[in-house]
Amino acid sequence: MSEYLPALISIAFHGVTLAMVLYLISVGLSVTMGLMGFVNLAHGAFAMAGGYLASTLLSRFGLPFALAILLAVVVVMLVSIVLERLLYRRFYGGVELDQVLLTMGLIFISVGAATYIWGPLPQPMQIPPILQGGIEVLGRILPVYRVFLIVCGAVIVTLLWLALEKTRFGAQLRAAVDNLRMAETVGINTSRLFAFAFALGSGLAALGGALGAEVFAITPGYALEHLVYFLIVVAVGGLGSIRGPFFAALMVGIADTALKYYVPELGAFFIYLLTMAILLRYPRGLMGT
Amino acid sequence: MTGGPTTPAAIETRQLCKTFGAFVVTDTVDFRLEHGARHALIGPNGAGKTTFVNLVSGALAPTSGTISLNGADVTALSQAQRVKRGLIRTFQINQLFRKLTVLENVGLAVTERHGLAGNAWRPAGSNRAVLDEAFALLERVGLAADALRVIADLPYGRQRMTEIAVALGLNPKVLLLDEPAAGVPTGDVGLIIDLIEQLPADIAVMLIEHDMAIVFRVAKRITVLTEGRVLIEGTPADISQDPKVREVYLGERKPR
Amino acid sequence: MTSELSKTSPPASDATTTAAMDNFARAHRLSPLEALPWLAAVGAYFVFPDYLALGSQILATIIFALSVDLLIGYTGIVTLGHAALFGTGAYTAGLLAANGWGDPVSGLLIAALVSALVGFISGALILRTHGLTLLMQTLVVAALLYEVANKAGRYTGGGDGLQGMSVWPVFGQFRFDMLGKVAYIYCLAVLFVCWLAMRIVVHSAFGRSLMGIRENVARMHAIGTPVERRKLFAYTLSAGLAGISGALIAQTTSFVGLGVLSLERSGSILIMLIIGGVGQLYGAFIGVPLYMIAQDRFATIAPVYWYFWIGLFMVFLVLFARGGVLGILTRLTQRKRGAS
């Protein structure tokens, strides 16, 4: 048993790291898809933008790590509000095909723009010295940065859930998911609510993209390459759900890590198979409404 | 057949139930629609009338209970299979192809009935027999002049008539009419009533309708549904005199 | 059935009605305009002899776009994973040619059958879902097959692509030449057959019922249409067409890479189709050449900008020009007619 333990710890550890990043990036997508009825395929582009911005602020402008990440998140949120007002809102609850086309277009724009500005190679993220190195846990050396990532993710998830449960904004968001028309009837400005929710989701994606740069490397093709995983987390978790994607992310993160460890020759095959099976059994996802 | 005490009904439901989550919309309904019947189903909003139509027609699967058509259990059959056996429904809200003509709307149904709609080879318009049959049907129901007009351009009353014409194109043995006159302006209601009264006598008709004028003109039997249950069934005279009905359906209470 | 038909009253007597019904019955007849794409294709053979390789790619890709149009435009099934079936056809033809069976025509047919089979099986599973879930399922099927091809490197060459394809002459007579003349004619002939089949299908009663399903499923159920079966048949047909397209490209380029199964492939074909116009049969003939010629020009000059501009163009399209080029043309002709 003891000989398996280090491997299991390692899998759990790296699986949870992957899950945290996946969740941060995908949770906003769940809101756009569930609440606004919008297939935002370009969601990953916000994560990518967060990564690029943070790394540039770090390497070129020498900002402190925390400040660089924060600034990147804020910028992405502002840009996402502009996009939401100008583009996205016209297509809420509209024809799926238009949404697919629009967001595919945005993905392509993001690919082109990123290649032009940063070139085709992965963008390195400078990690502050304090987060470098490793610590030993039960006979395994675990990288400090990944521990930091898990802690960070856990804190943000807790804050997010608290905000959703305890604040008026959270109550309004839940009310709108429950019954959009009634939410408007009691006077909630759902249009503004959507913009806020969209910006929040984009900001979380940017955070996930920036912090998780070593899990999902920052390259121009980012939004397209990882799209399937982001969508799987949302679809399996349940559209519109905030908690569902968390468990889906854990499932995907740990399964992916374990499978790549034990049966690397099969790659992501089982994840896809599992997703198909879950969606056939639960078309609205595990925690969908 | 000869030994049975009763002949099988056109439609018979036994202990039919449908729940959505904890919410019971159809509650152990036993219902018989006799051959050639003119039977109205009435009840307040939310009594589960449309749900009942959806269950009988096969658009929804019941939680429990059975539905039989001419004595044969059809509970497990798909909507398409029930249509093939002559069980046809119309919709409370028009479900027509708005960009197509009246003739095409009916033609689609006729094509489907003849089993020609799966043919991927023959051009759709080339089957003259189908078109002629559809047109003859429109002449019969008084829509011939509108045959080539697009649905979206028709007055609402005519659209509702087309809704029934589509059902007739399927050769119904049992016809479930879900509020055929809903949304029709008062002046045109007569057209709908005439159309229902002229339906061939061998078709069993179940009619959901709020307008009591229509119900009392057309129906020979009435079932009152409240909260998913059958409250009472009887002749129009029975129903109009029943105090329970007056209370539940009209909300009458003794002033206190 | 015949007794039903003969029972009806005699045909409409009214002369105008009869004329209108005759028109209706003739709706599927060919119009002279429909010769245009073929004249253009034959013309291109003589006018641009240096671009026949690109031309063959365009012709083959039109078939792929047609197959997607059958689903999206006619049946209303939005798929983000049609590369799964395109790629299946490509790998089938490729594997046949790499393993000693290089006959193109039979290879094409086998590829079509295999793709149709994969389409039938996956369709039977995923078509039960709707909307976003269905979209996801199409995506996942494609991702699944991509992973299979990627990991079965021993047979497929994995990321390096399938090596050693040897394609025999067409009908044992016409060897694929360096200039791509034979390839072009071969693709054109196959496209013509596929177009003909597609045209027959969309004008048939079956095609009509697909459009009915797209417009109003509830009504189709109520008139007794076995909706799921029709959708599955459409999906299988579409899969077969996609397989033919993939096989054509594999045979004419003698190469198959993982790209044939990629999300990019599924996405770009959608874009090409939408640029042309959805659900009108000829959108594919406009969108595919426009996209691929522009890509060829732009991508050689400034590949970095290509994605950017095509993305911008798509956003523009969805904001201002829904219905694609065909939609714009229709609106223009209608406006002209309205003005006169």
Place this chain on the structure above:
Amino acid sequence: MSDTPSIPQRSLALTNVNAGYGETVILNNLSLELQEGTTLAVLGRNGVGKTTLLSTCMGYTRLHNGTVSFLGQDIGAVAINRRSALGLALVPQEREIFKSLSVEENLVVGQRPGKWALQRVYDFFPSLHKRRRSRGDQLSGGEQQMLAVGRALLGNPTFLLLDEPLEGLAPVIVDQLLAGLQRLKTEENMTMMLVEQHAHLAMEFAERTIVLDRGAIVFDGPSAELAASPEKQAQLLGIGGSQGR
């Protein structure tokens, strides 16, 4: 604001309204005016457009023709949430309680400052206070109805649209709710439009009654007039009366 009796202001006015869902027109050329502080009962058989009338006031329907104005402002194109801000509130037929919100959250989620505050609603409906931590989907029918009314009140409306608030409630609850509505009328001078199946209760409650048939008004007058005439009731509302036609 002044305490001197003022000339009653026009609250809500519909002029030649054709409205419905999508292409379907349910209300046919309907005109109606209501003064501030008055109560109106809307009666009629099922399916004649009573709910559609309320929905049109709230902005759910498609207005094909005509105008809807509130406090002198044309609101035909005003968004639902803006109508709420102007002072319109709806208690819908199905209550439509937010099921994943607690009772208290249901109340405050759309709260606007004004004389109706949370505590006042709890005083009004004490049983809501007891259940304030329960989730919306764990309430009884009566509690849901009180919550729906309380939720509407916390928006501090001047006009309350009530769609069959008494339906499906136990008699004792009906009395409680009616008492509450009565207080709103007399103490708060609330303008109310009440759709009810319980015709007598509604006529007792509201001073004016309209009867709808096929989307048009077929009776408009003092409630007492209709209440005093069984023949008229039978003709307009009853099922016995239409039999001989």
